[in-house]
Structure formats: structure tokens, C-alpha cells
Amino acid sequence: MGVVASTVAAAAPGARFIELRRVSKTFESGDGSRTEALQALDLEVREREFVSILGPSGCGKSTLLRIIAGLMSFDGEDVVVDGESVSRPRQDVGVVFQTANLLPWRNVAANLALGVEIRGESLDSARLAAMVEMLGLTGFESRYPHELSGGMKQRVALGQALVRDPKLLLLDEPFGALDALTRDKLNIELLRIWQAEQKTVVLVTHSITEAVLLSDRVLVLSGRPGKVIEDVGIDLPRPREPRTTRQSPEFSRLVGYLGELMGVV
Amino acid sequence: MKHQVVRHALQSGAFFLALGLLWEGSVRVFEIRSYLLPPLSAIVRELVSSRALLFRHLFITLEEVLLGFVLAVLGGALMAVAVFFIPIAKRTIYPLLIGLQSIPKVGLAPLIVVWFGYGVTSKVVMSFLFAFFPIVISALGGLAGTPSHLVEHFRALGAPPWITFWKLRVPSALPSFVDGCKVAMPLAVIGAVVGEFVGSNEGLGNLILLSTSSSRGSLTFAALAAVTALSLGLFAIVAGLGKWVWWRAQ
Ligand SMILES: Nc1ncnc2c1ncn2[C@@H]1O[C@H](COP(=O)(O)OP(=O)(O)OP(=O)(O)O)[C@@H](O)[C@H]1O
Numbered sequence: 032m033g034v035v036a037s038t039v040a041a042a043a044p045g046a047r048f049i050e051l052r053r054v055s056k057t058f059e060s061g062d063g064s065r066t067e068a069l070q071a072l073d074l075e076v077r078e079r080e081f082v083s084i085l086g087p088s089g090c091g092k093s094t095l096l097r098i099i100a101g102l103m104s105f106d107g108e109d110v111v112v113d114g115e116s117v118s119r120p121r122q123d124v125g126v127v128f129q130t131a132n133l134l135p136w137r138n139v140a141a142n143l144a145l146g147v148e149i150r151g152e153s154l155d156s157a158r159l160a161a162m163v164e165m166l167g168l169t170g171f172e173s174r175y176p177h178e179l180s181g182g183m184k185q186r187v188a189l190g191q192a193l194v195r196d197p198k199l200l201l202l203d204e205p206f207g208a209l210d211a212l213t214r215d216k217l218n219i220e221l222l223r224i225w226q227a228e229q230k231t232v233v234l235v236t237h238s239i240t241e242a243v244l245l246s247d248r249v250l251v252l253s254g255r256p257g258k259v260i261e262d263v264g265i266d267l268p269r270p271r272e273p274r275t276t277r278q279s280p281e282f283s284r285l286v287g288y289l290g291e292l293m294g295v296v
Numbered sequence: 297m298k299h300q301v302v303r304h305a306l307q308s309g310a311f312f313l314a315l316g317l318l319w320e321g322s323v324r325v326f327e328i329r330s331y332l333l334p335p336l337s338a339i340v341r342e343l344v345s346s347r348a349l350l351f352r353h354l355f356i357t358l359e360e361v362l363l364g365f366v367l368a369v370l371g372g373a374l375m376a377v378a379v380f381f382i383p384i385a386k387r388t389i390y391p392l393l394i395g396l397q398s399i400p401k402v403g404l405a406p407l408i409v410v411w412f413g414y415g416v417t418s419k420v421v422m423s424f425l426f427a428f429f430p431i432v433i434s435a436l437g438g439l440a441g442t443p444s445h446l447v448e449h450f451r452a453l454g455a456p457p458w459i460t461f462w463k464l465r466v467p468s469a470l471p472s473f474v475d476g477c478k479v480a481m482p483l484a485v486i487g488a489v490v491g492e493f494v495g496s497n498e499g500l501g502n503l504i505l506l507s508t509s510s511s512r513g514s515l516t517f518a519a520l521a522a523v524t525a526l527s528l529g530l531f532a533i534v535a536g537l538g539k540w541v542w543w544r545a546q
Pocket residue numbers: 058059060066067068086087088089090091092093094095255
């Protein structure tokens with residue numbers, strides 16, 4: 032699978048979109064000690080697929096996401112996104128981290144606009160209004176980050192990635208710092224947004240139910256150094272309605288199975 | 297709430313009134329000679345009767361301070377940016393700056409006057425020297441203190457360096473920079489006055505010096521009051537402008 036095949040192949044749904052081949056990452060700290068975060072990791076994500084990554088704390092999930100985002104160097108064979116080897120961040124990728132990276136001196140509208148401003152574009156008011164509406168932030172356009180709740184901030188951060196209309200969304204525990212109720216609500220919104228926009232998504236999470244509810248596939252990483260130890264397909268029907276999906280026996284079976292793998296049940 | 301504000305204002309007012317009365321009273325009771333410490337009332341009278349003289353000197357000092365301060369703000373910001381972005385500047389100019397800063401500037405004043413003359417220029421230079429360093433340090437601290445997660449975020453957005461500079465580093469350095477300017481403002485006044493002490497024909501520092509040597513205590517104090525008012529006023533302006541950088545609170 033070379034770089035050449037990409038442009039044509041990528042147009043067809045389900046074509047290979049992300050590919051990591053034997054990717055390793057070792058951190059060297061100032062005192063010379065080494066931390067092997069990832070070891071010969073292989074990973075594949077298809078176009079418009081929603082893939083979640085579960086794994087114990089410190090196993091290298093954030094590292095993995097940073098490498099896919101082109102934010103971090105790596106050792107190993109190759110990282111390919113949309114047919115191109117990754118060496119630096121791409122304009123058609125949106126990244127959301129656990130802490131909302133909002134600029135305190137910009138209000139909600141200006142923070143959303145930053146996503147495209149950096150490409151030298153401006154966010155027209157119709158698109159802004161639609162995004163604000165989709166995020167459930169109507170009426171808060173001119174509020175500043177310190178006037179928002181944690182969940183609202185995360186929604187703005189997600190919106191900032193979405194206004195770029197990225198082909199790929201990389202989400203690193205975007206709702207991890209929130210309480211369970213808010214988190215559930217935002218997951219439902221994320222599900223709705225994804226079903227409307229159909230992006231390729233890689234979501235790092237600690238929540239098994241979140242992973243099962245949202246994903247087409249869940250990858251379970253081992254403890255450090257991280258490797259994919261299990262690739263679990265989630266064959267729940269789409270579009271998913273959160274309540275009925277959660278009540279289905281298949282949902283409970285998958286949650287139970289993943290829980291066992293993760294050693295929490 | 298409002299009631300409390302009034303009460304607090306009354307407390308402060310009463311305190312300073314008492315202090316003024318104590319001054320006035322003790323100078324009279326102990327018959328202190330007026331070139332040592334004039335009564336408060338004499339200073340107030342002097343402020344009124346010599347206002348033309350005071351204003352003339354005040355404007356000279358104001359001019360020196362403003363020029364010195366504005367140059368320090370511009371030069372300090374540029375220097376901070378240079379030291380931050382040019383690695384070789386960090387290894388050469390920055391240590392030089394630290395070294396120069398350690399020379400007592402008051403001790404430099406006679407040299408500065410010899411180099412730049414008795415006129416306004418030497419005072420501008422003194423004012424600049426006093427104000428420059430805190431501005432550089434605060435701007436540098438602000439630039440370096442840009443949260444690394446935001447820097448990474450800009451990288452993830454694919455922002456070119458100049459956009460990261462203007463849209464991230466500059467705004468996040470501003471609160472610290474404003475703090476530096478607030479510290480530097482009264483220092484700029486001190487610099488100019490020290491320059492005037494060492495060699496000048498005019499300015500409030502000159503007036504303080506001359507009136508002391510001719511034993512005109514009330515004029516000395518009136519000139520001191522004028523310097524203080526100048527310093528306070530300029531500080532208030534800088535602090536007021538600094539409020540525009542409201543996100544400092546976070
Ligand atoms: N910049 C870095 N420098 C040195 N070591 C690092 C760096 N980033 C991560 N590590 C190390 O790499 C390992 C993996 O870190 P990573 O942040 O990817 O874990 P994670 O799976 O995201 O954990 P968590 O679930 O707690 O967020 C950890 O042991 C961490 O100490």
C-alpha cells in the first residue's frame with residue numbers, strides 16, 4: 032500500500048485512511064533515563080470509521096495521537112494519513128485535547144474562528160451560527176472562556192476543530208475532565224455530530240461505555256510500552272439512538288468483554 | 297455595600313486629615329525652622345503662588361520622562377523579542393544586559409551628563425536606563441511563559457511562526473509586560489530627577505536642588521509634591537491603559 036494509491040482510493044468509503052507500521056517511541060529524559068512509550072505498534076483506521084482507543088494510564092495513548100497528528104517525532108517504519116507520510120501537522124486534521132485549549136482573550140465566536148483564521152480564512156456568520164447551534168452554545172457567542180463551564184469549553188474546543196471541516200478528528204479524552212453526567216450528554220452530542228458529519232475519528236478515552244456507544248471499532252492497548260492487544264469490532268446498528276443502544280444486550284456484552292480485557296470487571 | 301464604601305472613604309480621609317494636622321501643629325509647637333520642615337500650610341501656599349514656576353519645570357521633567365519611558369517600552373519590547381527568538385542574542389546581548397544592569401545607574405549619572413550634556417538628552421537617557429530593564433525582563437518572562445499546551449495547540453492547527461507570535465505569544469505576554477511597564481513608570485521619573493540632580497539648568501530635580509541650597513524649604517517641598525504628583529499621575533495612566541489587558545486576572 033503505497034503513497035500513490037491514496038487519492039483515488041480515499042474517495043471510496045471504507046478505504047484505508049490511517050496506517051501506522053511498527054511505530055515506536057522512546058522518551059529520553061534529561062538524566063538519561065529512557066521511557067519506552069510505544070513499541071512496534073501497528074494500527075489501521077478506515078475512512079469515516081470511528082475508532083476508540085482504550086488502555087491503562089501512561090500506556091502511550093496521547094503519544095500515539097500526537098504522532099498521528101504530526102506533533103511528535105517517532106521511530107519505526109511509517110505513519111501514513113490519507114496517503115501521505117506524516118511529518119508535520121496537516122490542515123485537514125482537527126485535534127482536541129483533554130484540556131480545552133481556548134485563548135482567554137477571545138470570546139466563543141473568536142475562539143471558534145481561530146480554527147480557520149490560521150489558514151487565512153474567516154468564519155462567515157452563517158457557518159458560525161450553525162456551529163454554535165450544533166454545539167448548543169446559542170447565546171454564548173460573546174462570552175469569554177472564564178465565563179463558561181468546563182463542558183462548554185470542551186464544546187468550543189470541539190467546534191474549533193470542526194469549523195476546519197477536517198477529514199480526520201483526533202480526540203484525546205476530550206470529555207475526560209468532566210463529571211459523568213456532562214460527559215454522557217456530550218458523548219450523545221458527539222454521536223449526533225459524527226452521524227451528521229461522518230468524519231474519520233480516533234478517540235482516546237478511559238470510558239468503556241463511551242467507547243462502545245460511539246465506535247465502529249475499539250482498540251485496546253497493553254500497558255507501557257503500548258501495543259494493540261485487542262481489536263474489537265462494535266457491530267451495533269447505526270444510526271445509534273443512545274438510550275436503546277445502551278439497553279441492548281449486545282451493548283452489555285461488549286462492555287463486559289472490554290471490561291474483562293481491561294481488568295476492571 | 298455603598299454604606300461601607302462611604303465609611304471606608306471617611307476612615308482614610310480622617311486619617312490623612314489627622315496626619316496633616318499633626319504636621320502643621322508640631323511644626324508650630326516645636327518652632328521647627330522652615331528650611332528644615334515648613335508647615336503644611338506654607339507648602340500649599342507655595343504650590344499656589346509658584347504654580348507658574350512649578351509647571352514650567354514640571355513640563356521639562358515630564359518631557360524627559362515621557363521620552364525615556366516610551367523609548368524604554370519600545371526598546372524593551374524589541375529587545376525581549378530579539379533575545380527570545382535569536383539564540384545568539386540570548387548568549388551575547390542578554391548577559392551583557394544583565395551585567396550593565398548591575399552597574400548602579402546613579403553612579404553612571406555624572407558620566408551620562410558628561411556624554412550627553414546638560415540638556416534634556418542626558419535625562420532622557422537616565423530615564424530610559426532606569427525603565428528599560430524591568431520592561432525587558434517582564435516582556436521576556438511573558439513570552440517564555442506562554443502555556444506550552446497552547447503552543448502545541450497552535451502547532452496542531454498548522455499555524456506558521458508569525459501567526460503563533462502575533463495571535464498567541466504577544467497576547468499571552470501582555471499581562472506580564474503591562475506589569476513591567478507599571479514598575480518602570482515611577483523608575484523613569486526617578487531616572488530623570490537623578491539626571492537633573494547631577495547636572496541641569498531646569499526641571500523639577502533642578503528646582504529641588506536650587507531651592508534647598510537657597511534655604512527655600514517650602515519651594516523644595518512644593519517641587520517634591522509636584523514630582524510625586526507627576527509620578528502618581530503617570531502611573532495611573534499606565535495602569536489605566538493596562539486595564540485594556542483584562543485577561544491578566546487569570
Ligand atoms: N514529552 C514527554 N517526555 C518524556 N516522557 C513522556 C513525554 N510524554 C509522555 N511521556 C511518557 O510516555 C508514557 C506515555 O505517556 P502518554 O501521555 O502517551 O500516556 P497516556 O496513555 O496518554 O496516559 P493517560 O491515560 O494517563 O493520559 C508515560 O510514561 C509518560 O511518562
